[in-house]
Amino acid sequence: MTTVADILREKRDTRIITMRMHETVATAALIMQRENISSVVVQDIVETEGATVIGVFSERDVARALVEYGPATPSLAVATFMRRALVSCALEDSVLLVLRRMTEHQIRHLPVMDDHALVGVLSATDLMRHYLHEAEAEACSALASSDLSAGLLALR
Secondary structure, X not given: OOEHHHHHHHOOOOOOOEEEOOOEHHHHHHHHHHHOOOEEEEEEEEOOOEEEEEEEEEHHHHHHHHHXXXXXXXXXXXXXXXXXXXXXXXXXXXXXXXXXXXXXXXXOEEEEEEOOEEEEEEEHHHHHHHHHHHHHXXXXXXXXXXXXXXXHHHHO
């Protein structure tokens, strides 16, 4: 069974880009464009507890904010638009569980938490890349074992 930890080890880019909940939509959009990412993890900076993850702000949230607030959007806080219930996963979670969670909540990015600490971000693209590599390896293995028909079927 493939776990979240396995997928994180496969990732090319392991940076975790975060921002504070009171920063603006304009700042979030600039960060996402500069870093070539489609979401940022939002944290509430608490002096006594450190940085607490409270959600994810994505390109989809930018679009929704623009529709709702128009020209005022760039100056508004990201906390205004992000989902309030944090949806996350743990290192030991199975990929199947993560796919179910993403589908159920209609999201494409999940913060990965380990004992309340942010240790990564998993995206739908990360999962697709994993399954693509798995399918390619299976096809190569079938071809190597001279089972041409199985190899060709696996590539479909």
